[in-house]
Structure formats: C-alpha cells, structure tokens
Amino acid sequence: MANMVKKANAFEILNHWVMAVSFIILAATGFGFLFHLEQLNSIFGNFNAMKLWHNWSGVVFAVSLFFTIFHYLPVSLSLGSDDIAWISKAGGYFSKKAVVPPQDRLNTGQKLLYLIVLTVGTAIAVSGLIIWLRPAAADIRKWVLLSHLVHNIGFVLMVTIIPLHIYLATLANPGTFRIMVYGTVPLEWAKKRHAKWVQKMGF
C-alpha cells in the first residue's frame, strides 16, 4: 500500500462541493434568464421559483467563497519566480516533455484559478446583491446598470474558466480528483506534482 498524505481536510472538501453545486445551479439558472430557457421550468416550475433558486444559491456561493479565503488565499498570494516559470511553460500542458519548477500546495495554475474565482466571484456576488436588494440611492439606476454589466461579464468569465478547471482537475491530471473525495493523495504523487509543499510539510 502506498503512503498517503492529507491534502485537503473535511471542511475544505465540503466547502468546495457546496460552492461547486451552487455554482452549477447559478450558471444553469443564469443561462435560463439570459436566454429565456423555458425548458428549465420542468426542473424549477416557473421563473419566479428559478429566481429564488438563483438568488439563494448566490448567497450560498458567496458564503462558501468567503470560507475559501481561509483555505486558498494565503497560498495563492505567495507568488514567486517559480510561478512565473510555470506560466512561461504553460504549466507543461502543451508538451509531453515539459518540465515545470517544483509547485506548492496549489500549483501556479491553481493559484491563478483561485484568484480569478475570488475576484470574479466577489464581483458577481456584490453586483448580484445590488440588483437583488436595490438599495435606496438617487442614482440607483446607474448602479443597477453597472451591476448588470459586471454580473454578466463575470458570468461569461466563470462559465469559460470553470469547465477548464473541471477538465484540468479530472481528465487532464489523473489523481487530482481524489483530493476532493478522500482528501488524501499518495506521497509519491505529491512529490512529483507539489514538491515544494511536500518539502514544507516534511512528509
């Protein structure tokens, strides 16, 4: 039996899935609103109900996004020359022979992904709240229009990036998915893909 090391704790895993599920609901209902997809009525009943699902999923998403700060922000902000090198090699995804520098608990791609998800996610959440709660202000129409723009730009970015994230976290990098199921990975696997982290952790 291989040696297993813990890469993600239970809270991180639960939080990730809460975020993922809420994101799926948000994206699907978002598409529903954008393109008047009445087929979704077979799932939600009507658009009034769908709005409730969208808005409250948004709350759930925002809360789970908040908790991710504790899980991913510190490591994502520690960017250095190794991350630049990773980027210049495109993470090694466009060559069978590419070699990337040793990676931290999150690799550069994962760090970038997180930073994008955090900013865009926050922007979507805030703009969504403005549209939903419509605070009293003299020029609220202007703010609603700006929020509408931000919310939709964010949406486009998210529905482009998340499928890539799913691919990279599953098919493209075998052995990754189990992190979000069991929370553990084989030590050898970790030594190859997250050498810096292994070293720091002293496994």
Add this chain to the structure above:
Amino acid sequence: MTNHWIDVKNADVILVMGANPAENHPISMKWIMQAREQRGAKLIVVDPRFTRTASKADIYAPMRSGADIAFLGGMINYILKNRLYFREYVANYTNAAYLVNPDFKGPGQLDGIFSGYDEKTRKYDKKTWAFQLDEKGLPKKDMTLKDPNCVFQLLRKHYSRYTLDKVSAITGTPKEKLVEVYKTYGSTGKPNRVGTELYAMGWTQHTVGTQNIKAMTIIQLLLGNIGLAGGGINALRGESNVQGSTDHALLFHLLPGYLPASKASLVDLKTYIEKLTPKTKDPKSVNWWGNRGKYITSYLKAIYGGNATKDNDFGYAYLPKLNEGQNGSWLVLFDQMFKGKFEGFFAWGQNPACSGANAGKVRKALTTLKWMVNVNLFDNETGSFWKGPDMKPQEIQTEVFQLPCSSSVEKEGSLTNSGRLAQWRYKAVEPIGEARPDSEIMNELYFRVKKLYQKQGGKFPAPIINLTWNYGEKGADGKIKKLDIHRVAKEINGYYLEDVFDKKAAPPKQIGKKGHLATNFVTLQADGTTSCGNWIYSGSYTEKEDKVINMMARRGKKDIGGLGMYPEWAWCWPVNRRILYNRASVNPAGRPWDTKRAVIKWNPNKLDPKTKKPAPGWDGDVPDGPAPPMADEKGKYPFIMRADGMGAIFGPGLADGPFPEHYEPLECPVQENPLSKKHRINPTVKLFYGTTGPHDEPKKEGGSAEDIFYSCDIRFPYVATTYRVSEHWQTGVLTRHEPWQMEMMPQQFVEIGKELAAEKGIKNGDKITVSSGRGKVWAIAMVTDRFKPFKVMNATVHQVGLPWCFGWQYPENGSGGDSANLLTPTIGDANTLIPETKAFMVNIEKA
C-alpha cells in the same frame, strides 16, 4: 349663452376674459383648439394670472382683478377711434341712433356719476336717461349717428376718457398689450369676421359684475358679432345644470322662465300683467315679452290646475309676494340669518359654509338656526357646521337633519348646459343606502307638509294644498307612491286644457287639441285654456302627429352648414333655436352678413313641405320669429326680446348706469378711483358696512364686525382673487372624497409671484397664512412666474390667488385646508348682489 359650446369653433377671434376654460370647462377647449387648428382663430386671454388657458393663447394680457371695465372701455374707445365698428349693423340693429334726453350727463361731467343720483338713497332717478320720443311715441333717431345727443356720440364721449395711458395705469396692463388685444379683437368688426367672448365668475363676481358683461355686449354690438355663428356673448356657467336652475327660477326674484316674481303692490293678476308687460308702439318690434300674460297664466294653470280658474284670478293670490324693495339674494339672506331672523334652513345640494362670501359670517349665521336640513351626497362643512373650528357646540341649539340624496347618475332627468341645451339623462345605477333623488325627497316633504296643513290649518294653507302635484299615481292617502320625472317634464312643457284656436286666422284655425301636450309657447294662451310650467321649455316634451316625443332625449347628428348646430341633438330653448338673435346675422334684406357661416337665410323661393306651394321663409337655424327680413314691409327688428327690438348700447335698465363705468372694488389697492375723485366704489351698491369720506373708507362702527372691509390699507396690501381648479368640483364636497382627485390636488394653496415671495422671504412649498379683514386660512405657497406684479397708478401692486375647493370637514384631519371664502367680503353686484369674491385685499405671512 346667446350661442352654444360647439359654436366656439366657428370664431375667428376668441376672447377669454373673466374665465379659465382650460381648467373649469375643459371640454370647451376642444372647440377652442379646433377653431385655432382648423381656421387659424386667435385666442386672446386677459387674466391677472397666466392660467392654463393663457398657456394656449396667441395673446395673453395680464390685468389686475377688478379693472375689467377700464380694459373694455379702452377697447370701445379704440374701436370707435379707429372706425373698426360695423356701421350698418350698429345703425340698423342697435339703439346707437337713438336720441337721449339732452339733460343726460355722464361721469366725465359729474365726477364719477350719471345724472339723477341721490346720495342718501344711493339710487338713480332715471328721468334724464330716457330717450327723446317723436309724435308717434317712438324714440327719435339720427341715422347719421352724428347728433351730439345720440347714443353713439354719448358713447364716444363717455369712453374718450378711457385713453391708453389711463387704462394702462388702472389695469396694470402694458400699453402695447392693450393695443395688441384691441387691434386683434377689433378686427372682427368686418362682416366676414366674427369674434366670441367667453366669461364666467371672473366677470360676474364683482360690484360692477353686470356692467362688466354689459361692456362686452356693447363691444359685440359695435362689431356686429351678436346673432352670428362664432359670435355672441357667452357665459360659461359654473355648474352642469345651473342654467337649468336659473331657468326654473331657483332665484328669489324670478318665476320659471324668467318671469318676474310677484310683489305685494301687484295686487292681482291683471295688475301684474299690466305693470310687468313691456309695451311698444313700433309695429316693427316683436317685443316678445309682450306675451307675458300668456306665460304667467299658463304657469298658474300648470301648478294649480283645476284650482286656478277665472273666478279666483287663476290662483294668483297663492303666489308668494315680495315686499316693496325686499331682496332675498344670498348676501341679504345670510345677513338676515346672522341677525337671527331665520328659524330653519334647507341647505339643498350646496355647502354655504364654504361657498358663501365671508364664510366665517355664514358659519356664524348657521349657529342662530333652530333647525337645518342638509341634503347632499356627503356630510360637509355646512351639515357639520357646529363641529367646525372656532365653534362651541355646547352653545349651539341647531338641530341638523342630514338627508342623503342621489348623484346625477343615480336618477333620471334633464340637465341644461350653458348653451341652453337641455339633454335628457338616464339612471345608470341604483342609489346606495338610503339615498334618494331630490325629487322624491321633495315629494315626501310636500305631502307631509300638505297633511299638516290639512290637519292643523295655518296662516295660509291654500297655496300648498291646492298644488296639482300630479307627478305620479296617487295612493289612497293622496300621496304619490313613485314620482315620475317624465310627468314633471311634461307639466313644464305644458298642455292644451281645452281645444285651442288661433282666432286671428279666418276661419279660426285649431292649434291645440284638448288634453294634448303643447307644441310650443307660441300656442300658449292667457285665458286659462293652456298650462305650462316654464314657457321657455315649451316644446321640450311634446307631441308630433300624436306621438309623444321627449325632444331632450334625441341624439340626431345631422348638422347645418358644418356649423355644429346639430338641431336634432336634444333640445334647446327657446323652440330649439341654437343661436339667439340670429335675425341680426343677416342684413335688412335677409342675406347673411357672412355667407360662409350663414346661420339663417331668407329664402323667397321656399316651398311648403306639405302643400308644395310657395311659402317664402327662412333656411337654417330656427329663426327669431318667422317674420320676413327687416327691410320687408312686414319685417321685424332682430332683438325680439327687447321692447324696442334693438340691441341696447345705451342701457337705462341697470341700476348703476346706462354705460359701464370703472369703479374700484370695495377693497382695492388705490386710494381713489383714477377716473373720479368723488366716487371710489360703485355708488349704487348695497353696503353691509357703512362707508365714509372722499374715498369710501369704512365708517367707524359702520356695521357688524364681520362685515368690516379694508381698502388701500397697509395691513392688507395685496390684491387677492379666488378660482376653481380642474381637479375639484365647487367646494369639493364630492371631490375631496374622491382619492384620485385628492391625489392630484391634496391641499389648499396660494399662488404668489416670485417678486412678492422674495420680499416676504417665502419659498415655494412653504406653509403660509393668508389673511383678510374677515379671517385667515393657511395655504401652501406656490411661488411662480404666473403672477407678475402690476404697475397701477405708478405703484407696484402684487396679486395673489387661491381656490375655494377645500374645507375643514374632510379630510378629517383638516390636512386639506379650508375655503378661501373665509377671506372674501360682504358686498355684491349693484344689480344682482352676486358677491364680489374676485377682488379683495389680503396679507400673507409665513405660518
């Protein structure tokens, strides 16, 4: 109106002065705008305030409230000086050519009064106002209009004093604006151009109200605008059926059809008829009032039926009689009530606590009553007067009965509008709760009073007990179970009580069959063989070929010459004649002055529709009598309701002068009348508070404190006026209960000019107090450019205005405010006593 609403679209120039139709008669704006859009008509608005009507005007002339005669006098002067008058019309159709008593003198010679004035009685001896008569007893005439004693020259002399400078100094209207108005309106003196004038309370509610209108009548006669389509002198009545109410004599001095009310000195019917029937010696004058006897007799037969016979003078003794000089008009009535002379009072479909001038005095007057009956859709400031502000309920002994009545859609009947058009209305819904139509309330009241009289006797039961009151099926007790309004309408129309013959024809021709509805007033008789409740409505509910027709219910859309007369739509009095005095719309040969807008036209080749034999007659509107044109030997003069058949430029019948003369309102901003050193105010008005001194100032202890007035007094330095608003109806009794209307117009406001607001430190929207000698009200200040200060006699005069549609009783928290009439004075017109609520003095302060 001499004309009618739709006719306004036929005018080339429309003068709106003393009215604000865009707000108060919005439907009329349809025709005004049509005239502008379709025939390029010019709209002139003269008003102290830039109103919603002014916003649509081609010319707006600002004018201080109470200066109308100065303004119009200036116009008369301008028309005469610039020869804009229609000479042929003036010479042939008016009394311009008549010679007046050479002893006649005017205000120019007598410093503000006409000859014959008695200072003690405040009345005129009109001897010097009489016309010179020839050997036939007819007025002497000078058809060249040059004789210095002829009306035309007296007119010229009188109004030569109304120079542009003088008029501008009195009215506050810039000279250029005066000329612009005069020139534009004066252009209708041409035969093919016509002008109409629309007025309302802005003209009538002054101490010189009647003369305001008279001044315009003179202008219309000078320009040849009376009797023509698009012309006339047109009152915009203040309520949808007030025309009906005056027609049916709700005023103290009338009987239905404008017959004079009787007085004690007219001891019998013969005397009444003799003394009150105008006579003429001129065979060419129709003098239609010469038929007075037929109408009073038919009226008595209508109301007293079988109880009115030749033997009892047709029940003439039953008619109420006024004492000599007795006046029962509004101001006098409430003054009497204030002095405790009334036990009871029916406030029937009105709200005197808000609508009466000097409303505070009215409210105090109500406290003296033993009982009051308030008949209305809603409770109001009158019915609940004892709960009002400044009232001490524990000291008030009045018992108030509130009787809910139906609205106009909850009952059937006719409404007569300003254009004399009586239109039948239907019942749309049942009244709610215990509300009943007024007619049923009256019916109930009548039978109970009758029963009391029958049981207990009394001072004079006969006039009540003997009324026919045949308005429905009577029960065993003699009471009508359900009042049929159609029977009332038929009684008003009249019946032939016997077979009636035209005795002038040979052989006598039958003109009426016993028991049938009368055809029209031409067939009414003075011998008791006909009945008619109101002669001017005879023909409104009649029979044609034995079929009963409610003419007022007709809705035919055929027109005459595109003039909007619609002779088959409903029915107007008299005899469905749409334009009065239309014989003046043609020349003496019977050809229309204006062929494009021909009202009537003499057709010598006309054929009788039945016999197909030649029967020369008139085409078009119902002519003012079938007689041939004036020039024909059998022809008649056009003004058939006047004894001499002529339009009166010189009008000796009015109390305050044969020519309108400018006098200042009781409360005004100048110390003396710019036209007279001796007479500031109308010298014949009834004073409720004594005046003294050279400037008619209030006397010390001149009367009740409630009637005090202040003129040219620094305590009340601003001219004020009152008006209605589109969004509310009269005192607001109905509309204050209508949330959609209250949403638009929730509170009492006062419009003040920006200059005055700056002086007083008042901002738009501030709550301020408006006060006068009589009382005060709070109002929201609307600071606006629409009131601009006037330059009057070299002084700056500010004017403000407020509506009278609010009252303390509703909304219940008083948030709407109270009526502007708490400010208005106790004074009225010299002829009608209509209160002068359109010009008085106030002060304004931040609340």
Add this chain to the structure above:
Amino acid sequence: MSRKALVISPELCIGCRGCQTACKSWNQLSAAKTTNKGTVENPPDLTPNLYNKIRYVEVPSESNPVRWLFVSQRCMHCDDAGCMKICPAPGALFKTKEGAVGFDKEKCIGCKLCVAGCPFNIPRYDEKDKITKCNLCSDRIAEGLEPACAKTCPTGAISYGDRNSLIGKAQGAGYQKLYGEADLGGLGVLYAFKDAPKVYGMEENPAIPESVIFWHKVLKPLAYWGLGGAVVASLVHYVAFGPKKDEEVK
C-alpha cells in the same frame, strides 16, 4: 395588423389631467396620500398606481411671463424596448399584436432590471416587486377600442390610431418630424413637438443604455461561446495532448 400608436401633442394639452384619472379608473388603480409641495404636479413621480402623469414644464418666454407646457409622461411602447431586452423572465414583458408593450405580473420575477433598462425611466414596481406600467390599455385596444386616456382627452392632445396614418396626419398639421418616429425602432407613443425635445423635458436622443446593448450584442453570445469553447478546448487538448500521467512528471 398594422402597428397602433398614440400621438401626444403638448400644444393641444390643457393640463386638465382627465387622462390621469381615466387611466386609474380603467385600470382600477389606487390613489396615494400626497401633499402639495408647491406645485400642481402630483404625485411627484410615476408609481405602480400611476401609469400616466402630466408634467407641468415652465420655460422662459419672450412675450409672456412664462411658457407653460403640459407634457404627458408614460411608457413609450418602444419597438426596440429596453425593458424587454433586459428582462430575464419570458412573458413578463411582451409585445401585443398592436405593438404595445404589455406586462404580466404573474410571469414577472421582480428583478426590477427593467426600471434601469428603460431609456425613459418608466416601469415601476409594487410592494411585491412586480413591474407595472402603462400597457396601452391592451385589453381595450384588443377589442378595437381606444385607450382610456385618448378617449377622455377633450382636445385630442392624446390621439390613438394606426401609427402610419397618425404620422401622416401630424405632418399634414405642420409637424415635419415627430419625436419617436425612428428612435428605438420607432416609439409607439410619438410626441408632436414644436420645439426641441429638451424644451419639453425629454431626452434628445433616447437610447437603450450602452451597457445593455453591449451585454445583448457581445456578452450574451460570448456566454455560449465561452462555455462551448472551454468544453471544446478541453476535448481538443485531451485528444491532442492527453492527460499528464505521473510518469511524465519530473
């Protein structure tokens, strides 16, 4: 069915506000408790119970103390309606066959985006956040009747009819171009202005907000392209490069 429209002529409007009351009467809208703030204009703004309001506009005048214009404010029933464009709920805002923009409170989800998307700031929402506005009396016009406001107007300042004939009639009355003839695909409520629109308090060139246009033209298609592109790119990558197996990582 040819497109129907209203023409509003401030030059004929006398500010009587019969139209305000008639609209409330037909639509059975309730009234608000208001106060007089120094103007006859009341209520101060459109509300969920006030679809049509007269604005009292005072502008300087050379010959008079003021020039007083009465301008009706209400839904413009645009052909290219900003409210419909931004609305996420199908059927909440819809075009009737006469060309009016109607609303359905049941289908409305209460997001209130239309309030921001309307170039004229017209839609209002009620206490349940549901959108409400003039619907051109769609029930009346469906039966061949005219809207309540047009029927009530005494001077014809509001006139209803076939859009093309109304434009023709106005041109005949001397109005070369009506406000709204071409804007936003052609407005369903046209104004006969004698002067520049800004004199009457109206936008010179009304347009749907730029951000909404951008969103509609660019962002919406990008959403599909982005999602689809990402999926396709992943597939292509997997085929071309395959997974990064452990053996390959150094």
